[in-house]
Amino acid sequence: MNRILLDQARELLQHLLQNPLVGIYLIQDGRFVYVNPCLAERFGYRQEEVCGKLGPADLIDGEPADYLKEGRQSLQGRHKDGRWVRMEFFRTATSFNGRPAAFGMAIDNSERHAAEQAVKEQLSFTSQLIEAIPNPLFYKDEAGRYLGCNKAFERFIGAPRETLLGKSVYDISPPDLAERYFSADQALFDKGGTQTYEASVEDAGGKRMDVMFYKATFRKAGKLGGLVGVIADITERKRSEAAVWHSANYDPLTDLPNRRLFLSLLQGALNAAPGGDAPLTVFFIDLDRFKEVNDTLGHERGDLLLIEAARRLELAVGQEGRVARLGGDEFTVIFSGRHTRPKLDELAARIIARMSEPFALGCDTAYVSASIGMTSCPDDARSLQQLLINADQAMYHAKALGRNRYCHFAPAMLEAVGERLQMGNDLRAAITAGQLQVHYQPVVELASGRIVGAEALVRWHHASRGWVSPARFIPVAEELGLINAIGERVFREAAGTALTLHRCAGLEAFQISVNVSPRQFVTPDALEGWLEHMRAIGLPGRCIAIEITEGLLLDERPEVARRLLEFRNADVEILLDDFGTGYSSMAYLKRFDIDSLKIDQSFVADMAGNGSDRAIVEAMIAMSRKLGLYVVAEGIETEAQRKVLCEAGCDFGQGYLFSAPVPRQRLLDMMRRPANGSER
Template sequence: MKFRLGLQARFLLAMALVLAVVMALLLLLLHRQNLVQRESQAISSRVMHQMVDDYLHSHGRSVAEHLAESLANPLYYLDLDAIGRILRDNRRDGLIQYLLVFDRHGRLVHDGTPEIEGYGGAMDDPLAAGALAAERTVSQDSPQVLEMSAPIRVGSERIGGVRVGLSMQVAHGYEQRSAERLRARVEELARRHQGWVALMLLLLLGVAMLAALYVQRILVHPIRQLAAAARRIEAGDYSVRSQGSARNDELGDLVRAFDRMSESVARHDRDVRRMAYTDALTGLTNRLAFRENLDHRLMRLRGSGRQLALLFADIDDFKRVNDTLGHEAGDEALLQFANRIAEAVGRYGGDDALLARFGGDEFVILIQEGEVRSAATRLAEVLVAELRRPLDIHDRQVFLGTSIGITLFPEDASSATALMKNGDIAMYQAKVAGKNGFRFYSRAMDHAVERRVHMEQELRGAWERGELSVVYQPVCRTSDGRVVGAEALLRWQHPMLGMIAPSVFIDVAEQSGLIEQIGPRVLHVACTEAVRWMDLDSGERLFVSVNVSPRQLRRGDLPDVVADCLRETGLPASCLHLELTETSVISDELQAAALLARLHSTGVKVWLDDFGTGFSGLSHLRRVPVDGVKIDRSFVADLQRDPDDLALTTAIIAMAHSLGITVVAEGVEKEAQYNLLAERGCDLVQGYWLSHPVSASEFAHLLTQRMR
């Protein structure tokens, strides 16, 4: 039997060799560490001895010179008491063994003791001669003492001298203790280093074992499984062409197995290429194939004077279908959209038209026959009309629509990348303009996009910087003119741009998703202020109404956010009114009805804002539980001049009352408008004729004045 050395065995041998080398290096490192430790201790001892010797000479010289200066006058006047005090003060130094003061004849004057034994006698010790002859500070030493002698002068006349003896025994004791502490520290560091080396060695062993298991699990075992899978494929209907391999390990098995699969892979290459260039869901051309086709057409068209148009179509609010009906319903909606687009392109796009799906809910159309601008306009109009029609999905009618951006070659750009970018910008501008329409690209759109991006960047953090604030517009009852509540409105005072219109930055917040952060903060501030109004004792509870964006409604957690806010602020649920736009509620009645039912269960009131501007009717109000409707200001503005607006407003009030729904009119700017609404039974009104939006403190002051 031929011996086989597998990958795992080779790996283990390599790891063993690496461990052996590492062990040898570690042993060498420990040996070198011991040598360095001994050498460092020897050097440290010499350095310590030199440092102590230098210190003794420096300290002794300093003491001797200081005493020579301090003893000049006392010695001149032979003031033994003063000399004794000075010597006793300096004897406190633990290094000083003796202090001697002598006169010009070498006789002892003072030794720092009260008795002054030997006073007046000659000094006959071995170091006395050197001290008597010293004309400046000199040092002498013996095995027991290091002496520093300095002459004492008055002016230029030498009147005596001082001898300072430093104990060598005390100094050597200091030196020995310091050396022992240093040695202990070095030994401690060496032990710690050895411990780290041992720990690293253990970790290395552990890593080696884990690596062996890792190789077995991640490399060897999967390769064996892949080879077995390849042999199972070999058992199919495919013809096998084996090229063999010289390797005798697992990778050799893998190569031989995949050699046997090569012919079957070649047979399926055509299908793979078709899949690579086709969208799996709709069967349309995908992004990759479209880009290659576009590059090829642009190369042919350059310099020919012919035009080409790209139409970027994006389904409006498609995410709502996936979120509410599921992804299967979303796929069905995409298929129906693709079929409608393909039918329209086939009729109006020309023979050379190309339709592709770029992924998600985005479709791209290329046309180049005839007058492309007029052809693109006609096709866009047809697409907007066709895609506006409801879709039948899971026994439900879904209204979506589409936004289309159009860009032309060579007017707008000459490269495929620039054309696709311009088409995307134009499509985005169509969405900004209100969706369900189309826009041609213009260079001004680039600046508009830049301004919008800049505003979005500025809006991020505007709340933290204190630029955003909440103001309140009073809501009055028509029966008695009494203030019964207020609508909370958001304002943005930018430090450079000044006051920015809410219609501008609210749309940016909605499109960018920032409204999901700002909305709950506005709700919390408004509820907090409404709690303060309760302390004014106005005779009835005032409500605060807060606008809720469609994006907040689609998240599905609005009831939880409201409940948390009411619990934190302590505001009664009946004092909070939420205002939702009519279109955001009607666009998905099932989800809206479920959310509003949860809100109603807590006692919160719900109003439909901008009522009458959407595509719904009052019949929807029977299916969606709301407490009030706000007649849009566009109807109120023309009450006096337009009989149709007056009739429509009257009908809304009557039909809403028949359903038990409160009616609020906004935008009341004239007394005549107020009187007309009051005559027709409108319950509540708000507008500039009654009061402009004011700050929280101004609103509280307004309430206080009206209670007087």
């Protein structure tokens, strides 16, 4: 039995000695007494080159005293070709031939060592990479406890990572934020994948900042291992986005909501009720005579006025409404909720009172007023578009009533809009069909009663409406841009009539004046052909005069001055119409070389019985004399008015006392017969 066991042991030993994967060795007196072929080959030698000839110190990197110690040791072996081979040595102390020896096995673990080294290098690289990331980075386990972070996260929370490990967000964040972060983590664990959200936080130094959290789960050993998160500072991006949004939604001059934001606010206010028609009121506010201030004092002063007007509006409205600027001198206010009519009247009156106060604009002082139109939902309309239309029409109605007032919307205003639209369509057709007529109101020399000229006036006889007052259709023509075509028609007919009278004996100096709209002066090519036409038909410039309003003199555009100068150089006289109703100054009268002033009929009407009006008219005439201008008084209807004007030294007059506007042929007949008084 013992022999059988001995044979088996020998067989096992022989197997180990010949095993190609395990090296076997016996060391004594610093030499290899025996190595099996596997170990010799691992070092690049033959078995006979090692046994009895080489010692451990020749092949193995280690202390010689360690070779006889029992145990396990990972060492490098020097290959015959000079490279290093990583081996795992297992040794046990023994004796051989009665002396100490060491018996052991060696396993080549170069590949495993290389793999472990690669893992270590990868971990080192990953660690360096994480530390190099400038954004705070952290990772947690599946329970939400911190497993680690980088230095940026340490700086972010103001604590070293050692104090963070094993803690949760509840330990390092305020309760409200901690609850949000924890809920977000749980949602990510439930769904997996990635997660992104924004938050407003304070860093360790107390600086408020906007951040973006980027989180993703990771798996470990085939199951959920936790999450990794990165925090990005988006404060500057949010600030830029806010600046872009503000620029797109707020007026750059007044910093009020602009039209875009106003429409959004109004729609939002309407949507506050389930049916989309929440109770609210819209004020549409337009500054009266702002353009005149802008033109006289300059756009810089005009901008200052708008800034101050916006401030006054906000003060007047307070917390009760939301003010916006639509553009130019147009403002709006949204009042949410239902307001009584007296309350709305009080709000509107408060705004008007604020706007009526003087505006200090640097060294200048300006005065404007406000016209307000108001409409309510759901009483007047339920849609955004209709509310805007209603408020706009109510505002225009306030202006038509004399400005510096407010008006509530009424359905009749929309009827007026429809009528105005129809009038515009009819007027276009009338111009195309040649239905407009030119009548002439004579201008009389007051001292002699002699007719010396006439004013050309356009008249319209509508097929169904009859005679339409110019006061009704001229504003429509201005608004629709039809005034240029009408002005061209009136000028050519007036020039033809003036030429006919010029050729009559004794009427060479007869002059016909033509009203010219400010729009014609600033519309390209609107007046370009007038002088050429006069030269073509042989009409002297002195036979035509053009009547302009005071507002045109305030227009600083170069084309206005250029065209006025062209008319003056062609001997066409310039008459300033409706003098005293605007903002003209002596400087403008001298600058544009005006020939004549026409005193507005509003001063003439009560002149005989009103001492103030009479004094104003007398002052105008005296001023004109000093400036070398002649004066024409409009709207003379009584002999008493004529007498007062003659006593004051007025040169010329026109009005129903002398003649109503008459057709062309009637004027020609009047001028061809001897002068014998008036044509009434």
